[in-house]
Amino acid sequence: MGEFELIRHYFAAAACAQAVDGVVLGIGDDCALLQVSAGEQLAVSTDTLVAGVHFPAGAPGELLGQRALAVAVSDLAAMGATPLAFTLALTLPEVSPDWLADFTAGLERMARQCGVGLVGGDTTRGPLSLTLTVFGRVPAGQALTRAGARPGDLLCVGGALGNGAGALPFVLGERAEQPGSAALLAHYWSPAPQLQLGQALRGVATAALDISDGLLADCGHIARASGVALFVEQQRLPLSAALLACTDNDDAALQLALGGGDDYVLAFTLPAEKLDALRAMGQPVQVIGRVEAGQGVHLLDARGRAIEPRHSGYQHFGTHRD
Known part of the structure; x- marks a missing residue:
């Protein structure tokens, strides 16, 4: 199975890759297009998980899919943002249809739970790793940051x-x-x-x-x-x-x-x-x-x-x- 067939079969066809509010254009073009309303800002965060560092090399695909997305979306929660979309860059040592089906199932479960849609990414061959970039929206000027704590808080x-x-x-x-x-x-x-x-x-x-x-x-x-x-x-x-x-x-x-x-x-x-x-x-x-x-x-x-x-x-x- 080639790269593009893999993307079409396991990811472009996934329920979490279908149209969601705020996504003008998803998987299938050179870029995704996201829309935030006037008075909102776009919150963006990227997380990479590497086999043997962030999870055991033999981790079940379904569990890994849901964990990877949850960890990334947690950064949006920390900023007070509402989830909008995410991309996935997946590096695989080999193509295993069973593992990919399980991984997609876990990814979809967490995407439904968080209300976030898959809008693009990349696949390549190499040691197993996952890079997810999440996008959220937050009212302008209301994002939570690490700066601002005051004595007495x-x-x-x-x-x-x-x-x-x-x-x-x-x-x-x-x-x-x-x-x-x-x-x-x-x-x-x-x-x-x-x-x-x-x-x-x-x-x-x-x-x-x-x-x-x-x-x-x-x-x-x-x-x-x-x-x-x-x-x-x-x-x-x-x-x-x-x-x-x-x-x-x-x-x-x-x-x-x-x-x-x-x-x-x-x-x-x-x-x-x-x-x-x-x-x-x-x-x-x-x-x-x-x-x-x-x-x-x-x-x-x-x-x-x-x-x-x-x-x-x-x-x-x-x-x-x-």
Whole structure:
């Protein structure tokens, strides 16, 4: 099967590649054409996932398809954007019809969940990798960014932390499945981009991002961009029952929550007076600390004393992954 036949059969014919609102021209030409309304801005983000780095080389195609798109769309949630479309650049070591059918099924499932359409991309031969570029729309001037946190703001997250990292031993086959592991695996393979929360934070949060490389590492981006200090209160971190059941002790779960990565929940800062209104809307807001004048990210114990974090998070091209 040649490149163009592969595209026509598996992707151009997919349900997620059919006409969606805001897409003037999709797959089949040199470029896609997207339309945003007057008073809106286009939010764009690109993610690359590589076999053996971001997922096991033998990952099932269906699970990989849904995870790859969810991870990319999570960046739109972090900006408060409404998803519009995405492109896919797929590098394959070989053409496997069964794997491609499974991959497309997973991709379509997540595309329906996120309300986003496939509008183009590329295919080539090589080691398995996926590059997805997502497009969203956001009212002009209302996009959430990492800059803007102010002293006196609360530091919050949109849900339980550490589930993605807690799933990793089960994903890699290092541990046998046990009570609680199914919930962790579901979070890893099918993270739910917090699109509703992101949109609710427009005009409310002062800074935001999604947690992909670990809470402390990603909070560092907000601290640097905003020129402030973030204080994380360790005892306030939300931990799921599944994570606690699958780790040796509470401290091990805390370490995964602080530096494990792959959470894809939002971390954000907001004025304290905005908290009750967000919770009244049913938004999953968990306060985990505060913003003060200064710089950097500081971890506090139950008595409010500074403690040295054991793990800082993940960095590409670093010497190791904590």
